[in-house]
Amino acid sequence: MFSKACEYGIRASIYIALQSLESRRVSLKEIAEEINSPVAFTAKILQLLSKNNIVDSVKGAHGGFEISRTQIDKLKLSEIVNAIDGNTIYEGCGLGLKECNAEKPCPVHDKFVSIRNDLRQMLENTSLYEMTTGLEMGVTFLKR
Amino acid sequence: MFSKACEYGIRASIYIALQSLESRRVSLKEIAEEINSPVAFTAKILQLLSKNNIVDSVKGAHGGFEISRTQIDKLKLSEIVNAIDGNTIYEGCGLGLKECNAEKPCPVHDKFVSIRNDLRQMLENTSLYEMTTGLEMGVTFLKR
DNA sequence: TTTAAATCGGATAGTTTTGTCCTATTAATA
DNA sequence: TATTAATAGGACAAAACTATCCGATTTAAA
Numbered sequence: 001m002f003s004k005a006c007e008y009g010i011r012a013s014i015y016i017a018l019q020s021l022e023s024r025r026v027s028l029k030e031i032a033e034e035i036n037s038p039v040a041f042t043a044k045i046l047q048l049l050s051k052n053n054i055v056d057s058v059k060g061a062h063g064g065f066e067i068s069r070t071q072i073d074k075l076k077l078s079e080i081v082n083a084i085d086g087n088t089i090y091e092g093c094g095l096g097l098k099e100c101n102a103e104k105p106c107p108v109h110d111k112f113v114s115i116r117n118d119l120r121q122m123l124e125n126t127s128l129y130e131m132t133t134g135l136e137m138g139v140t141f142l143k144r
Numbered sequence: 145m146f147s148k149a150c151e152y153g154i155r156a157s158i159y160i161a162l163q164s165l166e167s168r169r170v171s172l173k174e175i176a177e178e179i180n181s182p183v184a185f186t187a188k189i190l191q192l193l194s195k196n197n198i199v200d201s202v203k204g205a206h207g208g209f210e211i212s213r214t215q216i217d218k219l220k221l222s223e224i225v226n227a228i229d230g231n232t233i234y235e236g237c238g239l240g241l242k243e244c245n246a247e248k249p250c251p252v253h254d255k256f257v258s259i260r261n262d263l264r265q266m267l268e269n270t271s272l273y274e275m276t277t278g279l280e281m282g283v284t285f286l287k288r
Numbered sequence: 289t290t291t292a293a294a295t296c297g298g299a300t301a302g303t304t305t306t307g308t309c310c311t312a313t314t315a316a317t318a
Numbered sequence: 319t320a321t322t323a324a325t326a327g328g329a330c331a332a333a334a335c336t337a338t339c340c341g342a343t344t345t346a347a348a
Contacts, residue, residue, distance in 0.1 A: 001145075001238055002238065003335075004240065004335075004337095007240035008240075011239055027294070038336080038337055040337065043295075043296085043297095047296065057296090058294085058344095059294065059295045060295075061292065061344085061345055062347090063295060063345070063346090094145055095151050099288045100285075105284050106285060106286070107279060112266075119259050126252065132251070135251060140249050140250060140253070141251075148305075149305080171325090172325070182307055185308080187327095188306095188307090188327090191327075194326095201325060201326090202324085203315065203324065203325045204325075205315055205322065205324055206317090208325085289348100290347105291347085291348075294344080295342105296341105296342075299340085299341105300337100301338070304333100304334080304335070305332100305333080305335085307332070308332090309330075312325105312326080315324085315325105316321100316323085318319100318322095
C-alpha cells in the first residue's frame with residue numbers, strides 16, 4: 001500500500017504528536033527506538049516531513065521534533081502520505097495507464113473508483129490527533 | 145497499489161482472454177504491443193502466469209498464449225494479483241507492523257480493515273471475462 | 289568561549305524491482 | 319530433414335527504494 005518511507009513517516013508523526021500533547025520534544029534517536037525504524041533513514045524522512053511543514057524541527061542541543069497542538073488537530077493522514085508518497089494511491093490508474101478516466105477508462109476503472117474514493121476519504125478524514133488517542137491507553141501500538 | 149509487473153500481468157491476461165474468445169492464440173510480441181509494455185519483461189511475467197496456470201503457453205512455431213473459455217469465466221482478478229504480488233495488498237498492516245490484529249492493532253487498523261475488505265471482495269468478485277466485455281465495443285482500453 | 293547534543297545534508301552502499309540480452313528448446317512446415 | 323517462428327530460462331544491467339556514514343551546522347549550557 002504505502003512505501004516503507006511512508007509507513008515510518010506516519011508512525012513517526014503519530015509518536016511525535018503523542019509526545020507533543022504532553023509538551024515533550026523528542027529526538028530522532030528516541031523516535032526511531034519507539035517506532036522501531038532505522039535511525040538514519042528515519043532522519044531523512046523527518047527532514048522531508050519538516051520541509052513539508054508536517055513536523056517542526058529544532059536544531060542544536062535540546063533540539064528535536066515536535067508538532068503544535070493546532071497542527072495535531074488539523075493535520076490529516078492524507079497530508080502525511082502526500083508529502084512522502086504523493087497521491088498515486090488514490091489518483092492514477094489501477095492498471096498503470098497514464099490516460100485513464102471516465103471517458104477513456106481501463107477495464108477496471110469503475111471498480112477501482114469507489115475503493116479509491118473510500119481510501120481517499122478515509123485518509124482525508126483521519127486526523128493526527130485521532131491516531132494518538134488509543135496509544136495513551138495502551139489500546140493501539142506503534143511497534144512490532 | 146500493484147507492482148508494475150502486476151499491472152502488466154493483468155493487462156496481458158485481459159488481452160489474451162479477449163483474443164481467446166475469438167479463438168486467436170497470441171504471441172508475446174503482439175501482447176506487448178497491444179498493452180504497451182516492455183517485451184522481455186512481459187515475457188517473464190507471462191512465464192510466471194503460465195506456471196500459475198493463469199494462462200496456457202504453447203511453444204514452437206505458431207505458438208503463443210491463450211486461455212480456455214472455462215478459465216476465462218472462472219478466473220478472478222484476485223488470482224492474477226496473487227500470482228504476481230501475493231496477498232500483501234489486502235493482508236498485512238497499513239503501517240508495516242508485523243504483528244497487527246484486532247488484539248494488538250496499529251492506530252489505523254480499524255480504518256484500514258473495511259477498505260482492504262472492500263478491495264479483496266472486489267478482486268475476488270471480478271472475473272476475467274467481465275474485464276474483457278468493454279474492450280470489444282471500444283468502451284474500455286488497455287493502452288495509453 | 290568551549291563543549292556537547294542535536295538536526296541537516298551530501299555521498300555512498302545494499303537490496304529490490306524493472307528491464308534487457310542471448311542461448312536453448314520446442315514445434316510447425318517447407 | 320532443415321528452417322523458421324515461437325516460448326523458456328539464465329545472466330546481466332539499470333533504476334528505484336531502502337539504508338548507512340560522516341562531516342557541517344546549529345544551539346544550549348557548562
